[in-house]
Amino acid sequence: MSQEGIPGIGKRRKVQKMQFCIAEAMRARTRRQFQEAVSIGISQDKRGTRFLMRYRACNKNLEVSDGVICLLKLNGGDVACKGADQIRKATMDGIVHVMSPQVGPFPSTDKKPVAAPKASLLVEIAAKVEALAADAASDEQLAGKELADGLNQAGPNVRPIRDSLLQSLPGLKVMFCFC
Numbered sequence: 001m002s003q004e005g006i007p008g009i010g011k012r013r014k015v016q017k018m019q020f021c022i023a024e025a026m027r028a029r030t031r032r033q034f035q036e037a038v039s040i041g042i043s044q045d046k047r048g049t050r051f052l053m054r055y056r057a058c059n060k061n062l063e064v065s066d067g068v069i070c071l072l073k074l075n076g077g078d079v080a081c082k083g084a085d086q087i088r089k090a091t092m093d094g095i096v097h098v099m100s101p102q103v104g105p106f107p108s109t110d111k112k113p114v115a116a117p118k119a120s121l122l123v124e125i126a127a128k129v130e131a132l133a134a135d136a137a138s139d140e141q142l143a144g145k146e147l148a149d150g151l152n153q154a155g156p157n158v159r160p161i162r163d164s165l166l167q168s169l170p171g172l173k174v175m176f177c178f179c
Helices: 012-036 083-098 119-128 138-147
Strands: 037-047 050-059 064-073 129-135 174-178
Touching: 012 037, 012 050, 012 064, 012 083, 012 119, 037 083, 037 119, 037 138, 050 083, 064 083, 083 119, 083 138, 119 129, 129 138, 138 174
Parallel strands: 037 129, 129 174
Antiparallel strands: 037 050, 050 064
């Protein structure tokens, strides 16, 4: 998008607000689907500094929904959070992000900030994640094993994720590897 905006649509600020409204509507749809879901499956892939996480959810009526949870740019400068730890943090941050209503660009001064989701809701959503698919990269496979605290596949001494509301996916039952 140019600095001038899009001819016939609007200037830069208007177009940014429109993009935000569409993105927030998609996040609201995902939040509703996660709350209604009985089971959630996540597939994720990291390539360079980009991390993409998609989902597929099923509700009690066996209606399937799917979409994108997040596309994040990973910070390469954090020495304490590299490899599998970085992927674990990105996974947890993606779930927190999609479950958190966002404040749009250029907010007016009279609006109240949007409240963060309740920790109990985040724990409930994390418990619904039963399947995780990642590619064959060793850091992604290790991250999946460390996220599955109920399976205890990574051993008893998994480092906690700093600055994260969620630490694991307690309902994770199966991991897939796609090549």
